[in-house]
Amino acid sequence: MISSEIFKITRHRTPWAIAGMHLALTLIAPIYYVFKRPADEGDYLSTSIAVFGVSGLLFAAVLGAWFVGNEYRHGTLRRVLAVDARRGRLLATKAGLGLATWAASYVLVGLLGAGAAWLAATVNGDGVVTTMVLREAAGPALGALVTGAMAFALSTILRSDTYAMLGAVTVMIVLGPLAAGIPTVGDYTLYAVTLQLGDWMLDSSIQTPISVGAAAGTLMATLAVLGAGSARLFINRDV
Amino acid sequence: MKHAIEVTHLTKQYGNHVVVDDMTFTVPSGHVVGLIGPNGAGKTTTMKMLLGLVAPTGGDIDLLDVTVGSRNWGDALSRVGSMIEEPPIYRNLTARQNLEYQSLAVTGGVDDRSIAEILSLVDLADRADDRPKSYSLGMKQRLGIGISLIGQPELVILDEPANGLDPAGILEIRKLLRRLPDNGTTVLVSSHQLAEVQQACDQLVVLANGRMVTQGTTQGILAGRSAHRFDLIVAHADVEAAAKALSLAEIPVVTSDSGRITVEPAADTGGRDLNQLLVGAGVFAESISQATASLEEAFLDLVNEGVNS
Numbered sequence: 001m002i003s004s005e006i007f008k009i010t011r012h013r014t015p016w017a018i019a020g021m022h023l024a025l026t027l028i029a030p031i032y033y034v035f036k037r038p039a040d041e042g043d044y045l046s047t048s049i050a051v052f053g054v055s056g057l058l059f060a061a062v063l064g065a066w067f068v069g070n071e072y073r074h075g076t077l078r079r080v081l082a083v084d085a086r087r088g089r090l091l092a093t094k095a096g097l098g099l100a101t102w103a104a105s106y107v108l109v110g111l112l113g114a115g116a117a118w119l120a121a122t123v124n125g126d127g128v129v130t131t132m133v134l135r136e137a138a139g140p141a142l143g144a145l146v147t148g149a150m151a152f153a154l155s156t157i158l159r160s161d162t163y164a165m166l167g168a169v170t171v172m173i174v175l176g177p178l179a180a181g182i183p184t185v186g187d188y189t190l191y192a193v194t195l196q197l198g199d200w201m202l203d204s205s206i207q208t209p210i211s212v213g214a215a216a217g218t219l220m221a222t223l224a225v226l227g228a229g230s231a232r233l234f235i236n237r238d239v
Numbered sequence: 240m241k242h243a244i245e246v247t248h249l250t251k252q253y254g255n256h257v258v259v260d261d262m263t264f265t266v267p268s269g270h271v272v273g274l275i276g277p278n279g280a281g282k283t284t285t286m287k288m289l290l291g292l293v294a295p296t297g298g299d300i301d302l303l304d305v306t307v308g309s310r311n312w313g314d315a316l317s318r319v320g321s322m323i324e325e326p327p328i329y330r331n332l333t334a335r336q337n338l339e340y341q342s343l344a345v346t347g348g349v350d351d352r353s354i355a356e357i358l359s360l361v362d363l364a365d366r367a368d369d370r371p372k373s374y375s376l377g378m379k380q381r382l383g384i385g386i387s388l389i390g391q392p393e394l395v396i397l398d399e400p401a402n403g404l405d406p407a408g409i410l411e412i413r414k415l416l417r418r419l420p421d422n423g424t425t426v427l428v429s430s431h432q433l434a435e436v437q438q439a440c441d442q443l444v445v446l447a448n449g450r451m452v453t454q455g456t457t458q459g460i461l462a463g464r465s466a467h468r469f470d471l472i473v474a475h476a477d478v479e480a481a482a483k484a485l486s487l488a489e490i491p492v493v494t495s496d497s498g499r500i501t502v503e504p505a506a507d508t509g510g511r512d513l514n515q516l517l518v519g520a521g522v523f524a525e526s527i528s529q530a531t532a533s534l535e536e537a538f539l540d541l542v543n544e545g546v547n548s
Contacts, residue, residue, distance in 0.1 A: 074328070076329060080344065081292060085291050085312065093262070
């Protein structure tokens, strides 16, 4: 099962296209800075990280929704399940390989983006500020991971990659910020706790609305409920 | 193994709606068996239950001597090829890659020779390295059937494999299906193309309203439906006289077309009686033969009986 899923992922264009588009967007800032020098040396990396982070969140939603949703959309899941009926194992395999694919792609694009930023600075005779790079990148990475996981779970519930992707992005980018205005409850949404943990990773002395432990617990519990619910549906539902 | 599939009192209910109602039938090994019925008869749902894609509300299914859902069921499932509703094709992979992927999924490895054989069998060897996006509907159907043959399955379950095909495509699929039992493969195929089913399948299971109406050999079912019909061939000039004689004897005429008269006499009236009747009227028939109903006629009769029972 694992080898056939790896075969499918590596032969399909979608993961490569997503990584390629993510890289293309991440390279925009370094290329721009070659022609127009930034006001501050810190901008070389921080601007790249900002673009990398926002686009990474969107591409994580596309990739997360693709693994199962694409199979539902094209009717190929029936054949997969008619060959091997171990649905729980299939879902776990897809989730694990999805996470690995996302992580590999994210790290590779991040490194190439950082390399491009360093190259742009070198061309301009500047240096790059690297002291906060990992902290700056950690928050967006968490946001992308949560969005991708949500898209994956939604694709098994909605049986559609398109709706799952839109659903995950809507929850993280539209509903989350809107719900943040609701007293107390707004601090415990998936968006809010992800943002708080991202802020804490950037600066651990920062004052967050709820404790880091509560935010991490809420995040884990929400993802666990979403994951368990989607797995239960995937295993028991007629295809 | 006498039967590749044994279905006993199979039922599927969605809320109050019964889709498959206490269905019992068998699929003998080494045959091409047609599962036919009008829309909504429960063909696809039944096939999905055979493959474990849909959970039955009640009843039992034995697939290759293993009960569906039991512990060893996975072993049986790996010996079954299938195509349900649409060809399971990844459009961004080439035909060869699609087969390689399925080979990995079914057997755990890629056997290039076996894949080449399947490509040749489904007549896609020349287009093996093209993406199915550029394929015609018939080519996609053929690739879907090719996928179902990966791993030399003992049983192949195909849902409407000739759907949307032109006559040449239908002929190719028929030839392909007829060849499969030569290797010991049992085929269960559902189709609306009754003329094709008649030619491709040696056994039939007829469904209506979620119930099994009848099961048997294609010849047996057709013979059972046409035993009391006769085709009379008379000279064109004698048609009127023959019709008058038949009418006087109160023998119903089913069709009459350019000297060919199909009649449906009482059960105790045979060909010799019809000949005597015609001779008595001064008509010498060129031939009198027992008519064979087409599968369409037999199917409609059976379905009507099934609906009214």
